[in-house]
Amino acid sequence: MLEKKAEHILWLENIRKVFGGVVAVDDLTIGVEKGSVTSVIGPNGAGKTTVFNLITGFLSPSSGRIVYSGRALNRLRPHRIASLGIARTFQNVRLFPQMTVLENVMVGRHLRSAAGIFFSSALPPAWRREEARIRQEAMDWLEFVGLTGHARAIAGNLPLGSQRMLEIARALAIEPHLILLDEPAAGLNSRETIAMGELIEKIRQQRMTVVLVEHDMELVMDISDRVLVINFGRLIGDGTPEAVQDDPDVIAAYLGE
Amino acid sequence: MQGKDTAGLIVLILGLAAVPWVIGNDYYLGVLIFAAFNCLTCIGLCLLMGYAGQISLGHGAFVAIGAYTSGILTTTLGWSPWAAMGAAVLLVTGVAAIVGIPTLRLKGHYLAMATLGFASIIHILAVATVDLTGGPSGLLDIPRLSIFGYPLDSDRRYFYFSWAVVVVGLYVAFNLINSRVGRGLRALHGSEDAAASLGVNITAYKIQVFIMSAVYASVSGSMYAYYVNYIDPGPFGVMHSVLLVTMVAVGGMYRIWGAFTGAVLLSLLPEMLSFATDYLQVIGIAYKPDYDILVYGTILLIIMLFLPEGVFDGLGRAVRAGKQMIRR
Ligand SMILES: Nc1ncnc2c1ncn2[C@@H]1O[C@H](COP(=O)(O)OP(=O)(O)OP(=O)(O)O)[C@@H](O)[C@H]1O
Ligand SMILES: [Mg+2]
Numbered sequence: 203m204l205e206k207k208a209e210h211i212l213w214l215e216n217i218r219k220v221f222g223g224v225v226a227v228d229d230l231t232i233g234v235e236k237g238s239v240t241s242v243i244g245p246n247g248a249g250k251t252t253v254f255n256l257i258t259g260f261l262s263p264s265s266g267r268i269v270y271s272g273r274a275l276n277r278l279r280p281h282r283i284a285s286l287g288i289a290r291t292f293q294n295v296r297l298f299p300q301m302t303v304l305e306n307v308m309v310g311r312h313l314r315s316a317a318g319i320f321f322s323s324a325l326p327p328a329w330r331r332e333e334a335r336i337r338q339e340a341m342d343w344l345e346f347v348g349l350t351g352h353a354r355a356i357a358g359n360l361p362l363g364s365q366r367m368l369e370i371a372r373a374l375a376i377e378p379h380l381i382l383l384d385e386p387a388a389g390l391n392s393r394e395t396i397a398m399g400e401l402i403e404k405i406r407q408q409r410m411t412v413v414l415v416e417h418d419m420e421l422v423m424d425i426s427d428r429v430l431v432i433n434f435g436r437l438i439g440d441g442t443p444e445a446v447q448d449d450p451d452v453i454a455a456y457l458g459e
Numbered sequence: 460m461q462g463k464d465t466a467g468l469i470v471l472i473l474g475l476a477a478v479p480w481v482i483g484n485d486y487y488l489g490v491l492i493f494a495a496f497n498c499l500t501c502i503g504l505c506l507l508m509g510y511a512g513q514i515s516l517g518h519g520a521f522v523a524i525g526a527y528t529s530g531i532l533t534t535t536l537g538w539s540p541w542a543a544m545g546a547a548v549l550l551v552t553g554v555a556a557i558v559g560i561p562t563l564r565l566k567g568h569y570l571a572m573a574t575l576g577f578a579s580i581i582h583i584l585a586v587a588t589v590d591l592t593g594g595p596s597g598l599l600d601i602p603r604l605s606i607f608g609y610p611l612d613s614d615r616r617y618f619y620f621s622w623a624v625v626v627v628g629l630y631v632a633f634n635l636i637n638s639r640v641g642r643g644l645r646a647l648h649g650s651e652d653a654a655a656s657l658g659v660n661i662t663a664y665k666i667q668v669f670i671m672s673a674v675y676a677s678v679s680g681s682m683y684a685y686y687v688n689y690i691d692p693g694p695f696g697v698m699h700s701v702l703l704v705t706m707v708a709v710g711g712m713y714r715i716w717g718a719f720t721g722a723v724l725l726s727l728l729p730e731m732l733s734f735a736t737d738y739l740q741v742i743g744i745a746y747k748p749d750y751d752i753l754v755y756g757t758i759l760l761i762i763m764l765f766l767p768e769g770v771f772d773g774l775g776r777a778v779r780a781g782k783q784m785i786r787r
Contacts, residue, residue: 299652
């Protein structure tokens with residue numbers, strides 16, 4: 203049995219999530235170590251995205267508890283969880299398609315700025331120093347993912363690879379301690395997938411903890427410190443990439459028994 | 460505010476300054492003053508519809524509360540018109556919070572339903588509470604506004620005043636949409652989940668914008684009361700709320716300028732229709748003002764079916780398509 207340790211930035215204990223009759227997550231207990239890249243793998247419908255939705259408050263667990271940095275997350279709404287330093291991306295990229303690339307990232311600076319509706323309405327942006335700062339910081343994050351040249355483009359017009367990069371830049375802009383990436387390489391070609399791997403490596407160097415859900419095994423095995431395998435909402439494997447690759451249960455689950 | 464919006468505002472101000480010199484006729488000046496009231500309400504409604512992605516079918520009720528609060532406080536209690544206008548804003552803030560908070564917490568279009576019910580309640584109250592509102596016969600002798608002892612007693616003066624308020628309303632709206640809060644609003648319109656995942660409190664923002672748009676409507680109602688000096692429940696039926704939504708939709712709800720133009724155009728439409736009446740009579744069709752409602756309904760239907768982003772976007776697309784055809 204796993205035990206909660208001090209190094210765990212995130213701890214899920216006996217988490218269960220039932221949709222009507224479907225048990226999507228079944229008594230799951232996992233810990234994520236601070237500063238690590240932890241991958242969560244498993245066949246389609248295994249419950250990976252559901253786990254992300256539970257952590258970020260888009261769903262609440264049927265039972266069990268989620269602890270982040272010593273704080274219980276149960277029942278907090280998504281925007282509050284973001285404010286505690288957990289960022290995420292979505293499996294089907296969710297940008298603000300009508301806004302520019304830069305504006306998308308500027309929204310990511312929301313929690314790091316303060317202007318309320320009153321001041322925002324009364325004074326033009328050019329008079330508010332905060333606006334210039336938000337813009338500059340957003341530019342810095344665009345540079346981090348290599349999208350500086352597209353700053354003024356409409357986000358919805360970018361190719362998929364750049365959209366995924368942008369979504370990550372936007373999530374990074376909240377300066378999270380923990381970032382959850384849901385299949386960041388899905389739909390990318392091999393060159394883009396390599397770039398994605400490099401980006402995740404760069405994120406780790408920023409001392410952020412990364413949890414990665416991904417089907418691209420090469421990417422997973424390449425960059426993960428630890429791999430968690432789930433099937434039918436249950437944890438069936440947990441260890442280093444090498445150990446997990448050789449685990450007969452895991453092989454069975456992937457080959458469909 | 461972005462450069463082209465600033466430029467637009469300057470052009471608008473210059474144009475407005477010239478209008479009373481071009482239009483000497485008080486009747487048409489009056490029509491334009493009414494257009495200003497609608498414009499102000501529609502700017503607020505556009506923030507709600509186009510930016511927060513919510514529909515209110517009861518903004519006419521907030522106009523009514525503004526008008527009646529101003530009317531009642533100035534006539535029966537002898538308040539100064541400005542103080543009454545301020546009190547109306549406070550009252551509307553409270554009422555909008557009561558309507559908005561429970562409905563905007565839910566996902567979906569509950570606000571539209573709640574505001575529709577709310578609008579009928581306010582209209583019934585205006586008719587039924589005879590002691591307070593004068594009932595169907597209305598409130599008489601509402602005073603005029605004056606600014607620092609300078610009375611707004613001519614149409615020309617009231618024209619400048621009401622359009623100045625519209626310009627301020629535009630300025631505030633442009634500031635808002637290009638701010639941190641405005642980005643949050645546009646973001647939640649793009650994807651509520653993504654916005655929430657970045658820390659935007661989407662419920663709070665929807666409520667705030669709803670209240671803000673109600674305040675625009677309230678100010679517009681107060682200005683209306685001080686202009687006509689007489690109010691009755693007639694203009695504040697549910698149809699008025701639908702008309703306001705139509706104005707915003709016609710111009711294009713995703714742009715403040717669109718809502719602005721839609722409001723002006725549809726405010727002038729009855730005048731255009733009455734011109735048309737004369738011609739229609741010549742060819743043997745008797746057009747009655749009662750048909751206006753049919754015309755508005757048809758316009759809303761056509762816009763929603765074929766030009767959901769408003770006539771200007773539609774025109775823009777047509778022009779682009781035309782250019783491409785020529786190039787080929
Ligand atoms: N909101 C929901 N309502 C009902 N059932 C759901 C909901 N979300 C997920 N499920 C069900 O829960 C199970 C787990 O789904 P989930 O999306 O978490 O899988 P996944 O591991 O992310 O799969 P994939 O690799 O295909 O993305 C599936 O059976 C799915 O149909
Ligand atoms: Mg998934």
